[in-house]
Amino acid sequence: MFFSFARIIKFSLQDIFRNIWLSLVTVIILILALFTVNMLLMVKVIGDMAVEAVEEKIDVNLYLKPNAKEDEILALKAKINNLNEVKNVEYISNAQALKNFKEKHQDNPEILEALRELNINPLTPTLVIKPKNLDVFDNLVNRLNALDENIIESRNFTNYKALLEKINSITRKVTEAGIFLSAIFIMITILVIYNSVRVAIYTHRRQITIMKLVGASNWFIQMPYLISGLIYAFFGVAAIMLIFYPFLSLLQPYLEAFFVGYNVNLLDFFYGNMFTIFGMQFLAGSLINMFASLIAVGKYSRV
Amino acid sequence: MIRFHNVSKIYNKSGKALNKINLHVKPGEFVSIVGQSGTGKTTLVKTMIGEEQVDEGKIIIGGWDITDIGQREIPILRRQIGVIFQDFKLLNKKTLFENVAFAMQVCGGRPAKIKKIVPHVMKIVGLEKKISSYPQEISGGEQQRAAIARALVHRPKILLADEPTGNLDSINANEIIELLLRINKFGTTVILVTHNREVVNNLRRRVVTIDDGTIISDQAVGKYIL
Ligand SMILES: Nc1ncnc2c1ncn2[C@@H]1O[C@H](COP(=O)(O)OP(=O)(O)OP(=O)(O)O)[C@@H](O)[C@H]1O
Ligand SMILES: [Mg+2]
Numbered sequence: 001m002f003f004s005f006a007r008i009i010k011f012s013l014q015d016i017f018r019n020i021w022l023s024l025v026t027v028i029i030l031i032l033a034l035f036t037v038n039m040l041l042m043v044k045v046i047g048d049m050a051v052e053a054v055e056e057k058i059d060v061n062l063y064l065k066p067n068a069k070e071d072e073i074l075a076l077k078a079k080i081n082n083l084n085e086v087k088n089v090e091y092i093s094n095a096q097a098l099k100n101f102k103e104k105h106q107d108n109p110e111i112l113e114a115l116r117e118l119n120i121n122p123l124t125p126t127l128v129i130k131p132k133n134l135d136v137f138d139n140l141v142n143r144l145n146a147l148d149e150n151i152i153e154s155r156n157f158t159n160y161k162a163l164l165e166k167i168n169s170i171t172r173k174v175t176e177a178g179i180f181l182s183a184i185f186i187m188i189t190i191l192v193i194y195n196s197v198r199v200a201i202y203t204h205r206r207q208i209t210i211m212k213l214v215g216a217s218n219w220f221i222q223m224p225y226l227i228s229g230l231i232y233a234f235f236g237v238a239a240i241m242l243i244f245y246p247f248l249s250l251l252q253p254y255l256e257a258f259f260v261g262y263n264v265n266l267l268d269f270f271y272g273n274m275f276t277i278f279g280m281q282f283l284a285g286s287l288i289n290m291f292a293s294l295i296a297v298g299k300y301s302r303v
Numbered sequence: 304m305i306r307f308h309n310v311s312k313i314y315n316k317s318g319k320a321l322n323k324i325n326l327h328v329k330p331g332e333f334v335s336i337v338g339q340s341g342t343g344k345t346t347l348v349k350t351m352i353g354e355e356q357v358d359e360g361k362i363i364i365g366g367w368d369i370t371d372i373g374q375r376e377i378p379i380l381r382r383q384i385g386v387i388f389q390d391f392k393l394l395n396k397k398t399l400f401e402n403v404a405f406a407m408q409v410c411g412g413r414p415a416k417i418k419k420i421v422p423h424v425m426k427i428v429g430l431e432k433k434i435s436s437y438p439q440e441i442s443g444g445e446q447q448r449a450a451i452a453r454a455l456v457h458r459p460k461i462l463l464a465d466e467p468t469g470n471l472d473s474i475n476a477n478e479i480i481e482l483l484l485r486i487n488k489f490g491t492t493v494i495l496v497t498h499n500r501e502v503v504n505n506l507r508r509r510v511v512t513i514d515d516g517t518i519i520s521d522q523a524v525g526k527y528i529l
Contacts, residue, residue, distance in 0.1 A: 004411045210392055213352075215381035215457065216409035218374060 004220060012224035015200045016231060022196050023232070029192045030236035030289075031243070033185035034281055038244055040178030041277065045269050046255070047171030051164060053262035055134055058160045060144060062127040066094060068151035076149055077127055083143055085136035090128040097123040124153055137161060190292045193232065197225045197296035208301060222297045229289030237282040245270065304330040304461065304492050305351065310360035312346055312516075320346040322516035324360070328494065330460070333487045335503050336496045337527055338513035344496045347513070348465045351494075352384055353377040365460060382410060385454025385462045385491075389469035391446045393438040393453075399425070400434040403453045410457070424452040428482060444475030451482060461492045468499055476502060500527040 016023045062080075064073060073091060081089045092100070098121050105111045115122075131140045141157050201208065211221050248267050255264055270277065305328040312321040320343045328334050336344050349355040350362060353372045361370045369380055393402050400421055407417045425431050428448040438446050447467055454462060464483060468476035480495075480502055487493045497503060503510055503526070510525025511518055520528060 003408075003413060007408055206392075207394060210394065210405070211409045212377075213381065213386055213392065214406035214409065214453065215378040217378045220409055220411070 008220065008223045008227055012227040012231060015204065015224055016228055019196070019200060019203060022199055026192050026196045026232050027235050027239065029185070030189050030232055030285065031239050033182065033189045034236055034240040034285065035243070036178065036182045036185050037281065038240065038277075040175065040182055042248075042266060043171065043174045043178060045266060046264060047167060047175075049264045049269075050167050050259065050262065051171075053259070053264065054160065054164055054167065058131060058134065058137070060129045060131070060140065061156045062129065062144065062147075062152060063154045063156065064125045064127065064151050065153045066121070066124050068125060072149070072151050073125060073127075076147075076151065080127065080129060080144075080147075083140070085131055085140040085143065087130040087132045089130075092126045092128060094121050094123050094125045097121075097126060134161070134164060186288065190288060193229060193289050193292035194296045196232075197228065197293045198300055200225060200228065201296065201300045222301055225293045225297050225301075226290050229293040230286050233282055233285035233289050236285055237278050240281070241274075241278055304328050304332070304365060305494075306361075306363040308361040308363075310350065310357050310362060312343070312350060312355060313358050319516045321350070321357070324513075324516075324518060326511065326518065326521075328492060330492055331487070331490055333484065333493045333506070333508045334495070335506060335508060335510045335525070336494060336513060337498070337503055337510060337529065339529060340498075342513045343516040344513055345465055346516075348386070348463050348494070348496060351461075351463060352386060353380050378410070382457040383459055383461065385451075385457070385459035387447065387450045387454050387462070387464045387467050389466040391438070391443075391450045391470075393446055393449060395438050398435050398437055399430060399441070399449045399452075402438070402449060403456060406453045406456050412456075420456055421452075424455045425449075427455065427486070428452045442475065443471050444478055447471065447475075447479050448482060451479075451486070455486070459491065461494065462486060463494050463496075465496045466498060467495070468497065468502060473501070480506070503527040 064076075070093075077089050077091050080086055101123060102112065102115070129140070129144070131137050137160065144155060144157070208221055245267075248270055252265070252267050255266060305326070307324045307326040310321055310324040311319055313319050322343075324347065336347065338344055346355060350357050351364065351369075353369060353376075357370060361368060363369070364380070365383065367380070369376075372380060393399075394405065397405060403421045403424060404417050407420065412420075422431065422434070425434055428451050430445060430448055430452060433441055433445060433449075438449070441449075447470075451462075451467075462483070467483070468479050471479065476499065483493050483495060484506075507524050509521070509523050510527070512520040512525075512528055514529075
């Protein structure tokens, strides 16, 4: 059994190297297919990261009157905190707000100068409310609008929903295009593998005839071509790993420039999930290749 | 050893390649099968190794009814029957040793066993000095002897030879027949399909004559009668 297995692998390697150009084309097509699949994955990951980052920043500001009393504010804070839709409420006093403002504009002497000339604190105390999740955002806005405490000066509800929907729709469109492209490449891969195996069998038809004549079993005759599929998948995935990581490293600075202030790190993601991502691709690639080989073998190796 | 019961084979409507063949070959026999071109001799050989299925009748080999043999059992059958052909069917990119070893490798033979058996069969056919040669480097007769060596690696009980001398001159042909006789003497049943009148007449063994898919004569010590 062991010898048989070693021989089968030897035969399939021989078969790959005997038709080296065809094998190279096969692996290159496989690489293209894997590349589109990984691009697809990348777009999906960027989309998810962007949505997550935006979701993290979603909050609703309730601006209070400057003269509002501390205990009234805290009572309102507690009331809002009790709402189902609320994850947490942060109270920023006007002193704190001023401090934050100064910090933010510390490089801008004109603003700081204007502030000093005002001589009073123009900033209002604020309640910063984070919703539990995006789905309850509308409900939360309605609830906050319904509050009639007279210490509330104004309400500012930025429409994050529209932004997120835009991100989602872009991700969705790119994903659709990616799936379409991947499907085409996977189909091409199947055809190319099928053809490689067909040619390999044709090249070896004399050898196959002899094998049958001397009593080799069918699985021994067919196995090398299935193993070839496995070997193609192995080289394809190995190559895509060698190609994709440098590609991501090149891309990363642009992504960071594009998503300033957000934590979007693809390289981390692809390193952290390397075994899952490429393991799955190897598995799927092997299955697809063996499937294509199996059809070709079933059709052409009967002598 | 080999029994045909009313075996018929029809490839297509043009006619029967085999027509109600009845044949019994005893263990250790040496039988020549003769007949004109296209009369069904090769078809007869093919039905014995499961390469063609018969349409009627029954074939029993060594007590095993192979009439409706399954794909999985064919390799087992073929390891018990050695076959050689007019065109040798050697692999040109392999040495003679590799060609013979190949037959054992693809059947799962262990390297140690291969190392022992291959030189042994090469010696039987008298090619022990040529094991490193490639098929193009040796004569047709030597190539056929290599093919015979390959057919012997599984120690078959039956050796089928379909026109083994068809591509050889008479000196080489005689050597091959001598070799087949020697193998037969060891106890292997030999079926020799041939066109060669001289060979058959010199053999003084059983001769079965086929014409148009039918056995028209079967003589214990036969002559080429066509
Ligand atoms: N695969 C096939 N498909 C259709 N017809 C076939 C096939 N093989 C053989 N035949 C036909 O069957 C008949 C017997 O052929 P076979 O090869 O058995 O003859 P043969 O006696 O071996 O001839 P030869 O002496 O020329 O080798 C012929 O008429 C041939 O045309
Ligand atoms: Mg013939």
